[in-house]
Amino acid sequence: MPNKAVKIGLTVVVLAGALAGLLRATLRDGTEYYKHVDEVLVNPVDWQGKNLQLHGYVVRDSILRKRDSLEYRFKVTGKVGDDARVVLAHYTGIVPDTFSDDAEVVLKGRLEPDGFHVSPNGVMAKCPSKYEAKKTAGAPDN
């Protein structure tokens, strides 16, 4: 039955093509680059205006909150303790409980000339595994 085979083949090709095209189109604006602060700092201008997920650490004593508001300004760095190479971040909203000095964070948003603008609910304090109860480093293990 070559006729039937051709029909099925054509249908599959057309459907697969259409879906692949759609997937490509939607992927283009649906994706975000997952980047470490250090990678972005190499050439910040390249990343301006792109959707980013910025991975880094909150610089100690850098978290500022405007009085009586939820407006935050803080710095993120690639390494804990490295206060020189940092990105300034702006955010308005509620931060997770774990958001604190030195916390490992992933920020969703866009890089602009005046700093990183975090989108609403875009602050994620990263946890390698919620299921594994981690202890504070330095505390006696076991």
Add this chain to the structure above:
Amino acid sequence: MASLGTFTLLAAFVISAYAAAAAIAGARRASRSLVDSAVGAFYLVAALLTVGTAVIIHAFVTDEYSIKYVQHYSDSVQPFIYKLTSYWGGLDGSIMFWVFLLAVFGSTAVYVNRERHRELMPYVVAIISVVQMFFLFLMVIHKNPFETFLVTAPAEGRGLNPLLQNAYMAIHPPALYIGFVGMTIPYAFGLAALITGHLDDSWLRAVRRWTMVSWLFLSFGLTLGMIWAYEVLGWGGYWGWDPVENAGLLPWLTATAFLHSVMVQERRGMLRVWNVTLVIVTFFLTIFGTFMTRSGVVQSVHAFGEDRQLAWMFTGFMVVILTVSFGYVIYRLPLLRSRHELDSWVSREAAFLANNWILLFAAMFVLFATMFPTISEALTGERLTVGPPFFNKWMLPIGLALLFLTGVGPLLAWRKSTVINLREQFLWATIVGVVTPVALSFAGIPFWPAGLSFALCAFVCVTIIQEFVRGAAVRKQGTGTDYLTAMVGLVARSKRRYGGYTVHLGIVLMFFGFTGEAFKVDEQMLLQPGQQARVGRYAIRNDGVRVTDDGQKQMITGHLTVFHDGKELGKAYPGKWLYRRHEQEPVSRVAIRRSAAEDLYIVMPGFELQDQSVSLQVVINPLVDWIWVGFGIMALGTMIALLPEQVLGFAAAKLPAPSSIGMLLLMLVLMGAPARAQHVVDPAFTPVVPKSALEKDLYKSLICMCGTCGRQLVGECTCGYAADMRAEIGNLVKMGLTRDQVLQYYIKKYGSQEPLAMPVDKGFNRLAWLLPYVLGAGGLLLIGGAAIKWSRHSTATAATAAPAPAAPSTEAADKELEARLDDELRDLD
């Protein structure tokens, strides 16, 4: 006790191996006794794993902290019930729980079918045994939950993560696991049918109910996960397209497809390759989901952490599954030919086919998108992520298309629907489906996507109600009873059909609830005491923050007053709890005001005790409770369909009827389980940041040498000693030492290769590294070899025995025996 546990695992492994080999050998030699011994061994494995489970639970209950796993996931102050659930709180235990369930499920399936499907059963036993062996192997080699501390046992446990100390988290994993594990049974039957070539529909009848039960538990597990996320995690939603959630959804999608396409094969003998494929894919996805969440391939908020070795073991197993299964499908293609062709596209089988394609596509899409960061990193080196919006963009039309087919499919006739038939069936439904969005648009609800979704919900509802009403009317005429009796009689008469409609009704309600998401309001605010803020039609006033302490935890409670349209509704108390010894992990308490129309959902992420101000996240979630109601109705429908169906004679391979009623009761009880809202965010631990690739590599190559952490990697261990070691490694690297030099330094420092995470890959050490794998592979080969040899042996002995039946010695013995018999018989006379 720990050694008893390890022993049961080892014994279970060996006996599973025997069961697999003996079953195959028995089948090939047609030896009933060999097969029986395999089945016996199979039951024995279930018994052994029950003992093992008893041991581990005993260890938890008696606080036996010499066992690492117990120490890691339990402590003495934990409530009793959570000591039990700690069993599956971690990776090692969850694998063991998995095998235990598989053994119990497998044994039940084999026992129920012991008098049926004789030709399939040996292979079913063998296949399930091999799957058990894989998981037992994982435990014995890599993740033994009975591992003990070698030097000194700590006096107190670390405690189960408070996040998991929650009623939903106690039942959610078992429900999901039962669903996952249950999918092994259909796979075993399907593959057995492929191997033996008994590809008539009998294997389908044997597995349909098992698939339904597993499907029900999977749905239950997924729903519980949603409720947990909603009530406990406190981010305002219930489904975040997290890899772990997706891992559960994938097999659910393909199992749903199978439950539909199986009907086409039963009725029309079509889609036979397709059904086998779906069964294989479903099973594969359960393993793949486990792989995804256990091996750290995909990053997720609640995956179990990275584990390369485990990843490779799983990869190997999955390759074997796919190769063997699809190898057999291709080999058996001639036997799997359809008995009929598709007559028309306007037929029920075509609708089912479309539904199957969409479901499978949905599964493939979710799989692709979940793996996308990993795929993109592997291909381009650039880690690209896709978020929930991307999933929603695709899954929304897919879901709506499925919803549409839910209404259309059951009303089409088999083979071909005529125009008259179509008009009769769809007239009212179409009218309602068109009027609804028009009416809604006057109410200001846009057509896409909410209006369309509501329209489809209405459309499907009408078709289902119409089916019930028409069926009852016919039956009322036939039996002369009243309407209600006729309706009950109707459902009782064809439970599968009307059970199915009830499931569809539940699905419609769930979609109704999902649609509420389109009208979600999510606002964040900071309120000073006495200050008031509006969210939608609500207003919230901050009355201050109180701190109380009940000895176990410190509780910070926000006191709020809620107004609706200016009228005072009542108080709301979102809170934050700080458990003793867990102060780093504050637990949020969500305040939810439920109603059929919408939930008002308040979380208090931040507070200031000095000025009594609170930061609030206020979410209005319309229609969300209909999702849970929908699941309840769906479960009820599945139960109806599962009741023994004497009329149609599908009673083969059934579960005892009381069990479904029991299950229904159980679920109803569980659904009403108290909503204990807790939220824990991970403790603030100082992250470990390697400064260079070499350091990162070394973190993974060396273990913490404090003597009490076991063999945890330096990079993963959280004790102070490891921190010192990391600092030391940093210094060594800074001094310019190479990798080998650093390793040598540690070998010299501790006088042995003990600090190395894996033996140096050289000479004798290479053997040590390979040994477990060689043993595992050797074991498998041996079993296979033995099975083949035994089965050959029978033909060989038969062949040698046949030509020489009259060996002189035996003949002489026979004569003697005959003479003696004669004598004795004479004496009797």
